[in-house]
Amino acid sequence: DAKTTQPNSMESNEEEPVHLPCNHSTISGTDYIHWYRQLPSQGPEYVIHGLTSNVNNRMASLAIAEDRKSSTLILHRATLRDAAVYYCILRPNAGGTSYGKLTFGQGTILTVHP
Amino acid sequence: EPEVTQTPSHQVTQMGQEVILRCVPISNHLYFYWYRQILGQKVEFLVSFYNNEISEKSEIFDDQFSVERPDGSNFTLKIRSTKLEDSAMYFCASRMTRENNSPLHFGNGTRLTVT
Numbered sequence: 001d002a003k004t005t006q007p008n009s010m011e012s013n014e015e016e017p018v019h020l021p022c023n024h025s026t027i028s029g030t031d032y033i034h035w036y037r038q039l040p041s042q043g044p045e046y047v048i049h050g051l052t053s054n055v056n057n058r059m060a061s062l063a064i065a066e067d068r069k070s071s072t073l074i075l076h077r078a079t080l081r082d083a084a085v086y087y088c089i090l091r092p093n094a095g096g097t098s099y100g101k102l103t104f105g106q107g108t109i110l111t112v113h114p
Numbered sequence: 115e116p117e118v119t120q121t122p123s124h125q126v127t128q129m130g131q132e133v134i135l136r137c138v139p140i141s142n143h144l145y146f147y148w149y150r151q152i153l154g155q156k157v158e159f160l161v162s163f164y165n166n167e168i169s170e171k172s173e174i175f176d177d178q179f180s181v182e183r184p185d186g187s188n189f190t191l192k193i194r195s196t197k198l199e200d201s202a203m204y205f206c207a208s209r210m211t212r213e214n215n216s217p218l219h220f221g222n223g224t225r226l227t228v229t
Contacts, residue, residue: 032215043118043205043220044149044157087157091215100147100209100218101170104157 004088009109012078020073020108022088027068032091035062035073036102037084044087044104047073083112116140118221120206126227127196135191135224137206146189147207147218148181150174157205163189196228 005023012018024033035047048055048062050071055062061074075082087107119138127133139146148160161171163181180192189208193200203223209216 034215034217036218038157041222043207043222044218045220046217049215049217100145100162100207101159102149102157102218103159106156 004090004105006086006088006105006108008106009111011111011113012075013113014080015077018075018078018082018110018112020075020086020088020110021070022072023070024088024090025069027090028092030092033062033064033068033071034089034091034102035060036087036089036104038087038107039081039084044102047086049091078110078112080112080114083110085109118206118208118219120204120221120224122224123222124225124227126229129198129228130195133193133196133226135193135204135206135226137189137191137221138187139189139206139208140210140219141187143208143210143219145209145211146181146183147209148191149205149207149220150202151205151223152199152202160191160204193226196226198228201226201228 032049032051034049036044037047038044048057048060050062050064063072085107087104089102121136146163149157151157159172161175161181162169178194182190203225205220205223207218207220209218
C-alpha cells in the first residue's frame with residue numbers, strides 16, 4: 001500500500017479552523033484518500049474521502065492537491081470534541097472484500113484548547 | 115444513527131483461557147472485520163469476513179484466532195488460548211456494500227486484558 005506521512009501532533013484553539021496535512025507522494029492514480037479519526041477510548045470513525053476533487057461534508061472538508069501528492073483535512077471550527085487522532089489512509093480502488101483492509105499509520109494527535 | 119456494538123467493553127482473562135469477543139454489526143451490512151490496537155500502538159487489521167467465510171487475514175490472525183457469524187446478527191472473534199501479548203483493544207467493523215468507497219463503521223471496542 002502507498003504510504004502517507006502526517007505530523008505527529010498539532011494544536012488548535014476552540015472555534016478556530018484547523019488544517020491537518022497529509023503527504024502521499026507515491027499515491028497511484030486509483031487510490032482514494034480517506035480520513036478517519038479516533039476519539040479517546042473509542043473506535044475509529046470515518047470522516048471523509050476523495051479522489052481528485054475537493055470534498056465537503058457535515059464533518060469536514062478535504063482539499064486535494066492538483067498532483068494528488070498531498071491533501072489537507074479542514075475542520076472549519078474546531079470544538080473540544082474534535083480532539084482526536086486523525087488518520088490519513090490511502091485505499092486502492094480495487095473493490096471486493098479486501099477493500100475493507102485499512103492500513104493505519106500513527107496519525108496526527110490534535111489537541112484543541114478552550 | 116445505527117452503530118456497531120461490541121460486548122463486553124472490558125474482558126479480563128487468564129493466560130491460556132479461551133475468550134470470545136462479540137459484535138453486532140449494523141443490520142444491513144454485509145462485510146465484517148476485526149482490528150486490534152495494542153496500547154500505544156497502531157490500529158492493525160486482523161481479518162475480514164464475507165458470505166460466511168474469511169476473505170482476508172493478516173499474519174497476526176494465526177490458528178489461535180477464529181471468527182464466526184453464528185446467526186443473522188452476531189459476529190464473534192474467538193481466541194482459543196490467550197497469551198499475554200493478546201492484551202489489546204479489539205475493534206469490530208462493518209460496511210454495507212461492495213461499493214469501493216463505502217466507509218467502515220467501527221464499534222467502540224473490547225479491551226482485553228490477559229493476566
